[in-house]
Amino acid sequence: MRALKKGAEPGPGRIRRVPGAAELAPGRSSRRRRAVELSLAILFPVVLIGLWQTASTLDWIDARLYPSPFDIAAKTRDLFSERDLAEDVWISVRRILWGYFWGALGGLSAGIGMGMFRLMRRTAEPTLIALYTVPKLALLPIYLTVFGFGETTVIALIATTVFFFVWLSAMAAVMAVPEEYREAAHSFGANRRQLFHHVILPASLPQIFVGLRLAAGVSVLMIVGVEFVLGGDGIGHVINGGRILGLIEQTYVGIAIVAVIGVIFTALVRLAGRLASPWSTEDGGQPIA
Amino acid sequence: MKGAGSASAGPGSRDQAPDAKISISGVHRTFAADTADPVHALGPFDLEIADGEFACLVGPSGCGKSTLLRIVAGLIRPSQGEIEINASGSSSAPLSVVFQDYSIYPWKTVERNVSYGLEIQGMRKKAALEKSRRWLAKMGLEDFARAYPDALSGGMRQRVAIARALAVEPEILLMDEPFAALDAQLRQLLQDELLDIWQADQRTVLFITHSLEEAIVLGDRVIVMTSRPGRVLESFEVPFPRPRKPELRDTPEFSKFKAMLWESLKGEVQHYLSDVHGAMSDAEGQR
Ligand SMILES: Nc1ncnc2c1ncn2[C@@H]1O[C@H](COP(=O)(O)OP(=O)(O)OP(=O)(O)O)[C@@H](O)[C@H]1O
Ligand SMILES: [Mg+2]
Numbered sequence: 001m002r003a004l005k006k007g008a009e010p011g012p013g014r015i016r017r018v019p020g021a022a023e024l025a026p027g028r029s030s031r032r033r034r035a036v037e038l039s040l041a042i043l044f045p046v047v048l049i050g051l052w053q054t055a056s057t058l059d060w061i062d063a064r065l066y067p068s069p070f071d072i073a074a075k076t077r078d079l080f081s082e083r084d085l086a087e088d089v090w091i092s093v094r095r096i097l098w099g100y101f102w103g104a105l106g107g108l109s110a111g112i113g114m115g116m117f118r119l120m121r122r123t124a125e126p127t128l129i130a131l132y133t134v135p136k137l138a139l140l141p142i143y144l145t146v147f148g149f150g151e152t153t154v155i156a157l158i159a160t161t162v163f164f165f166v167w168l169s170a171m172a173a174v175m176a177v178p179e180e181y182r183e184a185a186h187s188f189g190a191n192r193r194q195l196f197h198h199v200i201l202p203a204s205l206p207q208i209f210v211g212l213r214l215a216a217g218v219s220v221l222m223i224v225g226v227e228f229v230l231g232g233d234g235i236g237h238v239i240n241g242g243r244i245l246g247l248i249e250q251t252y253v254g255i256a257i258v259a260v261i262g263v264i265f266t267a268l269v270r271l272a273g274r275l276a277s278p279w280s281t282e283d284g285g286q287p288i289a
Numbered sequence: 290m291k292g293a294g295s296a297s298a299g300p301g302s303r304d305q306a307p308d309a310k311i312s313i314s315g316v317h318r319t320f321a322a323d324t325a326d327p328v329h330a331l332g333p334f335d336l337e338i339a340d341g342e343f344a345c346l347v348g349p350s351g352c353g354k355s356t357l358l359r360i361v362a363g364l365i366r367p368s369q370g371e372i373e374i375n376a377s378g379s380s381s382a383p384l385s386v387v388f389q390d391y392s393i394y395p396w397k398t399v400e401r402n403v404s405y406g407l408e409i410q411g412m413r414k415k416a417a418l419e420k421s422r423r424w425l426a427k428m429g430l431e432d433f434a435r436a437y438p439d440a441l442s443g444g445m446r447q448r449v450a451i452a453r454a455l456a457v458e459p460e461i462l463l464m465d466e467p468f469a470a471l472d473a474q475l476r477q478l479l480q481d482e483l484l485d486i487w488q489a490d491q492r493t494v495l496f497i498t499h500s501l502e503e504a505i506v507l508g509d510r511v512i513v514m515t516s517r518p519g520r521v522l523e524s525f526e527v528p529f530p531r532p533r534k535p536e537l538r539d540t541p542e543f544s545k546f547k548a549m550l551w552e553s554l555k556g557e558v559q560h561y562l563s564d565v566h567g568a569m570s571d572a573e574g575q576r
Contacts, residue, residue, distance in 0.1 A: 194409050
C-alpha cells in the first residue's frame with residue numbers, strides 16, 4: 001500500500017469531492033476564463049509578429065526581402081493616403097459579398113433540395129461532383145467569354161466556388177438528419193413544408209453553417225487569385241502590383257489586409273450561425289438561453 | 290375477484306368485435322426484403338383492439354413490437370396484410386405516438402416541442418402554447434418550459450415526449466415503452482396520470498412495455514408476443530377491477546396472474562436467448 005504523504009487526504013480509501021473556483025464564484029470565474037481566452041487569442045499573433053520584428057531589427061533576416069512589421073504598418077498608412085488603398089479594399093469586399101451571397105443562395109437551394117429529394121440527388125449529384133473537381137480559376141477564360149470583362153465575371157467565379165462548398169455541406173447535413181426526427185413530425189401529420197420548417201432546416205443548420213464558414217474563407221482566397229490574374233483593381237491587384245513593380249512592402253500590405261478580411265468575414269458568418277441556431281453547441285459555444 | 294382471468298390461446302381467437310377501433314389482420318413486415326438476407330421482423334400478426342380499450346403488448350426484445358406500432362402509426366407500411374383504424378373524427382388527431390427513443394427536438398424549447406404538434410394540426414400559435422404549458426404543468430415541467438432539451442435529464446425529456454403526444458388529445462395513443470427510462474416513483478405517478486387521462490376521455494391505447502407489472506396495472510388486456518418474427522402467442526384479459534390501487538401489486542392474485550404471464554413469455558425469451566447464444570458460439574467457431 002502506498003504510504004500516506006504528510007498533509008494528504010485522511011485515510012487511504014477516502015476521496016473527497018469539493019467545489020472548485022468555478023462552483024464557488026460562478027460569475028467571476030467564467031468572466032475570468034473568457035478574459036484569459038481572449039488575451040491568449042490576441043497574445044499569440046502579437047508574439048509571432050514580435051518575433052518577426054526582432055528578427056528583422058537584429059538583421060537575422062534581410063529586411064529588403066522580408067520587410068519588418070513596423071515597415072509594413074508604415075507603408076499601409078502611406079498607401080491608404082497615396083494610392084487610395086481603401087478603394088481597392090472596398091472593391092474586393094464588394095465582390096466577395098456579392099459572390100458569396102449568390103453562391104450561398106444557390107448552394108443552399110441545391111444542397112437542401114438534393115438532400116430532401118432522392119430523385120433530384122440521383123439526377124444531379126454525379127454531374128455536380130464532376131464539376132466540383134474542376135479548378136475554378138480554370139473557368140476564368142470561359143466566364144470572360146460568357147460574362148464579358150467586368151464585375152460579373154469576378155462575382156460569378158466567387159459564386160461558383162462558394163456554391164460547391166455550401167452545396168456539399170448542406171446536402172450532407174440534410175441527409176444526416178436522424179430518421180426519428182422525421183418520424184416524430186410525420187406522426188403528427190406534418191406536410192412537406194412543415195417538415196422542412198420544423199425539422200429538416202433546424203436539424204441541419206449547425207452543419208450547414210460549418211460549410212458556410214469554410215466557404216467564407218475560400219471566397220477570400222478566390223478573390224485574390226482572380227484579381228491577381230485579371231489585374232486592374234482590387235486587393236489582389238495590389239499584391240500582384242507590388243511584385244511586378246518591385247514594391248515588396250506593398251505586397252505584404254496586401255497580404256495583411258486579405259488576412260484581416262478573412263478573419264472578420266469568417267467571424268461574422270460564425271456569429272450569424274450562433275444567432276440562427278441558439279440551441280447548438282456545435283462550434284464550441286454554449287446554447288444561447 | 291380471484292385468480293387468473295380468461296386466457297385465450299392463439300392468434301385471431303378473439304371474437305370479431307363489431308366496434309373494433311383497430312383491427313390488424315395477417316400483418317407481416319420484412320426488412321431488407323430485396324437483399325440476400327432479409328429480416329422477417331413481424332407476422333403473421335392478428336389483433337383486434339376495441340374502442341376505448343387499453344391494450345398492452347409484451348414480448349422479447351427484437352420481436353417486432355416497435356415495428357408493429359410504427360405500422361399502426363402509418364410511418365412504415367406492412368409487407369403483407371392490413372390494418373383498419375376506425376377514426377370517429379371526434380378529435381383533430383386520429384392518433385399520436387410516444388416513441389421509444391424520445392425524438393424530441395433539441396432546437397426547440399420544451400414548450401415549443403409540445404406546441405408544434407398542435408400547430409401542425411392547425412391550432413393558432415398562441416392557443417397551442419397555452420395548451421402546451423398546461424400539459425407541461427401536468428408533467429411537472431412548468432419551470433422548464435423555456436429551456437432547451439439539452440438542459441434536461443433523460444426522464445424529463447421523456448415527459449416532454451409524453452406531453453407532446455397527449456396534448457393533441459388523440460383518439461388513439463400509441464406508446465412505445467414510454468416509462469422505461471423513469472425512476473420507480475415517477476413511473477408510478479405518470480402511470481396514474483395516464484390512467485386518469487385515459488379514463489376521462491376513453492381513448493384507445495396501444496402500450497408496449499417490458500414490465501409485466503406495468504402491463505397488468507395499466508391494461509385491460511395483455512398480449513404476449515412470440516420471439517421474432519412476432520406473432521400473438523396468447524392474450525390475457527386482466528381480471529382486476531378499476532380503479533386499480535398501487536397496493537394491488539402486493540396481493541397474491543396479482544402475483545399469480547403475473548406468474549401466469551411470465552410462464553407464457555418465458556419460453557419465448559429463452560428461445561430468443563438461445564438464438565443469441567447460438568449466434569455467439571457460431572462467431573466463436575469461425576475464429
Ligand atoms: N429499419 C430496419 N431495418 C432493418 N431491420 C430492422 C429495422 N427496424 C427493425 N428491424 C429489425 O426488426 C426486428 C424487430 O425490431 P423492433 O424494433 O420492432 O423490435 P422490438 O420488439 O421493438 O424490440 P425492443 O423491445 O428491443 O424495442 C429486429 O430484429 C430489428 O433488427
Ligand atoms: Mg422497440
